[in-house]
Amino acid sequence: MSSEQATHAAAAAASTPVEKAAPAQSKKQSKKSKKQDQQFLLKTPKGTKDWADKDMIIREAVFGSLSSLFKRHGGVTIDTPVFELREILTGKYGEDSKLIYNLEDQGGELTSLRYDLTVPFARFVACNSISNIKRFHIAKVYRRDQPAMTKGRMREFYQCDFDIAGNYDTMVPDSEILKITTEGLTGLGINDFKIKLNHRKILDGIFQACGVKDDDVRKISSAVDKLDKSPWEAVKKEMVVEKNQPEEVADKIGEFVKVNGTIRDVLTFLTNAEILKSNDSAQKGIEEMSILADYVEAFGIEKHLSFDLSLARGLDYYTGLIYEAVTAASAPPTNANELKEKAKKETKEVEDASEYVGVGSIAAGGRYDNLVGMFSNGKSIPCVGISFGVERIFSIIKARAAKQLEKLSSSQTQVFVMAFGGGEGWNGFLKERMEVTNKLWSAGINSEFLYKAKPNIRKQFDAADKSGSQVAVILGKEEYPQGQVRVKVLGQGDDSDEGDLVKVEDLVKSVEGKLSLLNRDGLDEITRLLQNL
Amino acid sequence: MSSEQATHAAAAAASTPVEKAAPAQSKKQSKKSKKQDQQFLLKTPKGTKDWADKDMIIREAVFGSLSSLFKRHGGVTIDTPVFELREILTGKYGEDSKLIYNLEDQGGELTSLRYDLTVPFARFVACNSISNIKRFHIAKVYRRDQPAMTKGRMREFYQCDFDIAGNYDTMVPDSEILKITTEGLTGLGINDFKIKLNHRKILDGIFQACGVKDDDVRKISSAVDKLDKSPWEAVKKEMVVEKNQPEEVADKIGEFVKVNGTIRDVLTFLTNAEILKSNDSAQKGIEEMSILADYVEAFGIEKHLSFDLSLARGLDYYTGLIYEAVTAASAPPTNANELKEKAKKETKEVEDASEYVGVGSIAAGGRYDNLVGMFSNGKSIPCVGISFGVERIFSIIKARAAKQLEKLSSSQTQVFVMAFGGGEGWNGFLKERMEVTNKLWSAGINSEFLYKAKPNIRKQFDAADKSGSQVAVILGKEEYPQGQVRVKVLGQGDDSDEGDLVKVEDLVKSVEGKLSLLNRDGLDEITRLLQNL
Structure with a gap:
C-alpha cells in the first residue's frame, strides 16, 4: 500500500x-x-466516504436542527447544480483555484464541481435579479485537496450556509447572523464556544495607520490571519523578512493585534488610539462596531462574543464584519477536557478568546458586499452570511455522545409485529402479520415484521431489538384466531411480562397509548440526545 | 442563439x-x-437548474412525505459520494454508458458522476459486507443526455429509491415494495395510477416456449419493452425484420403480450397456456406470482395492480418481479383530463392498464438478485427496490395545485414584529423590536422584523405579507413604553381590527394561542395542500 x-x-x-x-x-x-x-x-474515491447507520442519524439531526433554526429566522432554502460553468468559479478563490474539480471536456460547456456555496449563491442572486433574500443551503462542496497537505480533510464534504442579501440598515442583518450562529451551536448542545469578531475596515485602517502601503494591505492581512496557528514572533518575521515591512511597522501592528475582549472594551481601546484618529477606514469600522454592540445586547448574545483584532479571515471578498466561532471541544487531547471544563464554568463571562485559539473553527463568515456585483455588471447586492462547519460539529457531537449513541437505533421503527406458535399445522401467520402491520402503517405507526413464513421467536425478538422497536404486537397461535393480540413494551428487562391482551380492533389505540407513555416528552431519540449533551 | x-x-x-x-x-x-x-x-450548465421559492417548498414536501413513508417501513437512509471510481460504473448500463459524466483526469483516480443510485447501493452493500438492509436514498444523479434526443430531460435530476437487500422468503419484501409504491403515491395526493406488474422468469419462459433461442431472449425482451410507445405491428416488425425471428414466433409472442388484468385472472390464463406447461422458468414465475397474489391482498393494494405481460423494463439486471407505476395525469393534454376523471371514478376497480400506456411512468423497479454479486466476488445478496420519479411527480403536483400554490409563501415565518409611530423623537424601536423578536425565537416561534431603524407602516405590512406571517406583533409609540404590545391576526381583511393589547410578559402565550387557533389541524400549509389535491 x-x-x-x-x-x-x-x-x-x-x-x-x-x-x-x-x-x-x-x-x-x-x-x-x-x-x-x-x-x-x-472503495469510494479518495477523500470521499459513505454515510450510513448512526452517523447518518446524527447528521440528519444536525441538518434538521439547523434547518428549523434558519426557518425560525425567515430563511428559505435553494438548491443549485453540483457543477457550475467553469468561468463562474474562475478568479474567485485565489491560490485555491487549483483545488477545483473539473468535469471532463466531453464536448459542450466546460464545467466544474462547486468549491463552496457562496459563489453559486452570488451567481443565483445575480441570475435571478434578486434584490433581497434570506437563504439557507445545506449541500456538498468539492475540493481536490491532497491528503498529504491537509491531514484527512475530505474532498467531498458538507457546508451549511445561511446568508442575508439586500440593502438594509447598518449591522442589523449582521447582528442577526451572529444570533443565528449562537443559536445554531447551542441548539446542537455546544455551549462552550466563542465567536471572535473583527472588522475589515478597522483591520485595514490599522495596517494603513501603522505605515503599511495600500498595495501591501492584503498580504499583511494574510500574515495576521496565521496568528491562530503561529506565535506573534513567527508572524512578525514573515512581515519583516518575507513581506518587506520595516520592523517598527510590524511592532506597531503587534500592539493592535494582541488586543481582544468585549466589544465595548476593545472599542474604548480603539477610540483612544491616537494613530487611528485620522484614518477614515478605521473610524468607519469603529462606528459600525459600536452600532453592533447595541444590537447584540438586544439579542442577548454578547457573552459569546470576543472582539479580536487578530482575526483576519483568509478570503479576499469580505468587506466588513468578519467572525469565526471556535470551541475548546476540538482542542488537542492533552488539554481538551481541562478547557472544556473551564469553558462550561465560565460560559457566562467573556474570557480571553486566545484559549480557544488554534482549536479549529466550527462556524465562520462575514460581510461581502461586492461578490454579487461581479456577476451582475457591477450592480451590487450587499450580503452577510455564516457557514457552519457541520462535519467538525458532527465529530464533536459524536465524541461527546459516544456512550448514548451505542444504544441509538439507526431505524425509527416503533413496533415489531410477531407470531408465536409452532407444532403441527402452524402456518406462521405471515398473511395475518401483514394485515396487522398494514393496520399500523395506516395509522402512521412505523412498523416491521420478519420476512419469513414461519419465523422463530428468538429471531423475531432479535430483529425487533435491532430495529429499535419499543413495542411488540404478538399474534399467538391460540389468541389470534379469537380476534386477540398481545401488545408488549420491549426492553423493560421483564421477560415474564406477556403484555396486554387486546382485541384486534383496539390494537392501534393500545399501541398508541403505550408509545405516548414511552415518549412523554414528545421528542425523538436523537433530539433528546442532542438536548442532553 | x-x-x-x-x-x-x-x-x-x-x-x-x-x-x-x-x-x-x-x-x-x-x-x-x-x-x-x-x-x-x-446561467446554470445545460440540463441543470436552480431550485428555489415555491418549487423548493413542494420538493421538500415530496421528499418529506416519502422519507416518512420509508421510515414507517423500517428504512434507514445512506449517502454515497456524488462520484464513484469509474470502473465501478463501467459495464452496468449497456448502451447508456456513453451518457456517464467523467471528471477530468487531474492526476490520481479516474472517477465519474453517479448515473443512478442503484449501482452505488450495490457497491455500498458489497463494500461493507452487509447481509441485509432496507435503505432509502434521495439524491441527484447525472446523465449527459442530448436535449435533441430527449426533449427537455434534465442532465442533473433527483432519484428517490427504496431497496430491500437480504435473503428472505419469496415475494415477501417484493410485496412490501409494492405497498410502499402505493402509499408513496397516494400520500402525495396521486390516486389515479396503476402499477403494471410482470415477472422476468415468466417473460423469458414465454419467449423460450414461443421458440426464441436463449441467446435472443434479451433482444426480444427489449423489443417488447417498446410496446408502451409503439403498436404491436411495429414491435412485431422489429422482431421479424431486425431481430430475425420467424413470423410465427412473433405471432405466438403477440398472443401473450396483449394479455393483462388482475393477478389472479392472468395467472389463470398462464396456467392454462399449454405451451408453458413444460417451461421451468415460466412455471417458477407463475408459482411466485401466485404467492404474491396472496400478499398484496393482505396489504389491501390489489386494486392498484395490473398484471401486464407486455411489461419488460429496459435494464438488464432484473431477475424476477418487475413493475412500473403509470398515471393518466401525465397523459398528453388532449385526453389528460378525460382520463383523469375516468381514473378518479374507477380507482377502486382494476381496469385495462393499457389506457395508461404511454403516459410515462412515475415509479418503477424490480428484483435484481445478481448486482451486488458483481462487486463481491460473486457472493450474491438478493435485492428488490423501487425508484420514484420525483421530478415527474413534482410536475403533476405543481399542475394540479397551481391555484393553491399562488397563495403559498416560500418562507415559514409565523410572526412579524412591527413598530408604529412617527413624528418628533420617534426612534423606530429597532432595539425593542429585536428584543421582542428574540423572545419569540426563544419560544421556537418563526419570526421576522424589518431591518430598518425607522420603518414605515406600509412597508412593514408588505414585508409581513410577503413572509407569509399569520400574526403581527405591534410595538406602539405610546403603548410599548407602558409595557404593552398589540397582537393582531393578519390576512383577515379587517383593517379596523387593532388586535389585542397584551402585556409584554404575556406576549408569547398570546401569540401561541392565536397561532394554534389558526392552525387547528396541526398541519403546515404545504402538507394541507398535498392532502387536498
Whole structure:
C-alpha cells in the first residue's frame, strides 16, 4: 500500500480487493470490459466516504436542527447544480483555484464541481435579479485537496450556509447572523464556544495607520490571519523578512493585534488610539462596531462574543464584519477536557478568546458586499452570511455522545409485529402479520415484521431489538384466531411480562397509548440526545 | 442563439449576458482573468437548474412525505459520494454508458458522476459486507443526455429509491415494495395510477416456449419493452425484420403480450397456456406470482395492480418481479383530463392498464438478485427496490395545485414584529423590536422584523405579507413604553381590527394561542395542500 493509500485507509476501511465478475453485456461492451476484468479496489474515491447507520442519524439531526433554526429566522432554502460553468468559479478563490474539480471536456460547456456555496449563491442572486433574500443551503462542496497537505480533510464534504442579501440598515442583518450562529451551536448542545469578531475596515485602517502601503494591505492581512496557528514572533518575521515591512511597522501592528475582549472594551481601546484618529477606514469600522454592540445586547448574545483584532479571515471578498466561532471541544487531547471544563464554568463571562485559539473553527463568515456585483455588471447586492462547519460539529457531537449513541437505533421503527406458535399445522401467520402491520402503517405507526413464513421467536425478538422497536404486537397461535393480540413494551428487562391482551380492533389505540407513555416528552431519540449533551 | 441553446431556453430563462467585473486578484491570477474579461452567459450548465421559492417548498414536501413513508417501513437512509471510481460504473448500463459524466483526469483516480443510485447501493452493500438492509436514498444523479434526443430531460435530476437487500422468503419484501409504491403515491395526493406488474422468469419462459433461442431472449425482451410507445405491428416488425425471428414466433409472442388484468385472472390464463406447461422458468414465475397474489391482498393494494405481460423494463439486471407505476395525469393534454376523471371514478376497480400506456411512468423497479454479486466476488445478496420519479411527480403536483400554490409563501415565518409611530423623537424601536423578536425565537416561534431603524407602516405590512406571517406583533409609540404590545391576526381583511393589547410578559402565550387557533389541524400549509389535491 502506498503512503497515499495509507493516508486514506480510514476512508476505505471497508475495502477489499475483489475480482470483478463480468456482467451480462452486449458484444460491443464485452470487448471493453474484458480489459477491465482485473483486480481493483472496491472503495469510494479518495477523500470521499459513505454515510450510513448512526452517523447518518446524527447528521440528519444536525441538518434538521439547523434547518428549523434558519426557518425560525425567515430563511428559505435553494438548491443549485453540483457543477457550475467553469468561468463562474474562475478568479474567485485565489491560490485555491487549483483545488477545483473539473468535469471532463466531453464536448459542450466546460464545467466544474462547486468549491463552496457562496459563489453559486452570488451567481443565483445575480441570475435571478434578486434584490433581497434570506437563504439557507445545506449541500456538498468539492475540493481536490491532497491528503498529504491537509491531514484527512475530505474532498467531498458538507457546508451549511445561511446568508442575508439586500440593502438594509447598518449591522442589523449582521447582528442577526451572529444570533443565528449562537443559536445554531447551542441548539446542537455546544455551549462552550466563542465567536471572535473583527472588522475589515478597522483591520485595514490599522495596517494603513501603522505605515503599511495600500498595495501591501492584503498580504499583511494574510500574515495576521496565521496568528491562530503561529506565535506573534513567527508572524512578525514573515512581515519583516518575507513581506518587506520595516520592523517598527510590524511592532506597531503587534500592539493592535494582541488586543481582544468585549466589544465595548476593545472599542474604548480603539477610540483612544491616537494613530487611528485620522484614518477614515478605521473610524468607519469603529462606528459600525459600536452600532453592533447595541444590537447584540438586544439579542442577548454578547457573552459569546470576543472582539479580536487578530482575526483576519483568509478570503479576499469580505468587506466588513468578519467572525469565526471556535470551541475548546476540538482542542488537542492533552488539554481538551481541562478547557472544556473551564469553558462550561465560565460560559457566562467573556474570557480571553486566545484559549480557544488554534482549536479549529466550527462556524465562520462575514460581510461581502461586492461578490454579487461581479456577476451582475457591477450592480451590487450587499450580503452577510455564516457557514457552519457541520462535519467538525458532527465529530464533536459524536465524541461527546459516544456512550448514548451505542444504544441509538439507526431505524425509527416503533413496533415489531410477531407470531408465536409452532407444532403441527402452524402456518406462521405471515398473511395475518401483514394485515396487522398494514393496520399500523395506516395509522402512521412505523412498523416491521420478519420476512419469513414461519419465523422463530428468538429471531423475531432479535430483529425487533435491532430495529429499535419499543413495542411488540404478538399474534399467538391460540389468541389470534379469537380476534386477540398481545401488545408488549420491549426492553423493560421483564421477560415474564406477556403484555396486554387486546382485541384486534383496539390494537392501534393500545399501541398508541403505550408509545405516548414511552415518549412523554414528545421528542425523538436523537433530539433528546442532542438536548442532553 | 443556436438550436441547442434554444432547446434549453427554459432552463436558462433567467439568464442575461453580463460583462464580468474583474475581482480583486493576485498578480498571477489577474493575468489569467484578463483573458476571461469578456461576455459570457450567466446561467446554470445545460440540463441543470436552480431550485428555489415555491418549487423548493413542494420538493421538500415530496421528499418529506416519502422519507416518512420509508421510515414507517423500517428504512434507514445512506449517502454515497456524488462520484464513484469509474470502473465501478463501467459495464452496468449497456448502451447508456456513453451518457456517464467523467471528471477530468487531474492526476490520481479516474472517477465519474453517479448515473443512478442503484449501482452505488450495490457497491455500498458489497463494500461493507452487509447481509441485509432496507435503505432509502434521495439524491441527484447525472446523465449527459442530448436535449435533441430527449426533449427537455434534465442532465442533473433527483432519484428517490427504496431497496430491500437480504435473503428472505419469496415475494415477501417484493410485496412490501409494492405497498410502499402505493402509499408513496397516494400520500402525495396521486390516486389515479396503476402499477403494471410482470415477472422476468415468466417473460423469458414465454419467449423460450414461443421458440426464441436463449441467446435472443434479451433482444426480444427489449423489443417488447417498446410496446408502451409503439403498436404491436411495429414491435412485431422489429422482431421479424431486425431481430430475425420467424413470423410465427412473433405471432405466438403477440398472443401473450396483449394479455393483462388482475393477478389472479392472468395467472389463470398462464396456467392454462399449454405451451408453458413444460417451461421451468415460466412455471417458477407463475408459482411466485401466485404467492404474491396472496400478499398484496393482505396489504389491501390489489386494486392498484395490473398484471401486464407486455411489461419488460429496459435494464438488464432484473431477475424476477418487475413493475412500473403509470398515471393518466401525465397523459398528453388532449385526453389528460378525460382520463383523469375516468381514473378518479374507477380507482377502486382494476381496469385495462393499457389506457395508461404511454403516459410515462412515475415509479418503477424490480428484483435484481445478481448486482451486488458483481462487486463481491460473486457472493450474491438478493435485492428488490423501487425508484420514484420525483421530478415527474413534482410536475403533476405543481399542475394540479397551481391555484393553491399562488397563495403559498416560500418562507415559514409565523410572526412579524412591527413598530408604529412617527413624528418628533420617534426612534423606530429597532432595539425593542429585536428584543421582542428574540423572545419569540426563544419560544421556537418563526419570526421576522424589518431591518430598518425607522420603518414605515406600509412597508412593514408588505414585508409581513410577503413572509407569509399569520400574526403581527405591534410595538406602539405610546403603548410599548407602558409595557404593552398589540397582537393582531393578519390576512383577515379587517383593517379596523387593532388586535389585542397584551402585556409584554404575556406576549408569547398570546401569540401561541392565536397561532394554534389558526392552525387547528396541526398541519403546515404545504402538507394541507398535498392532502387536498
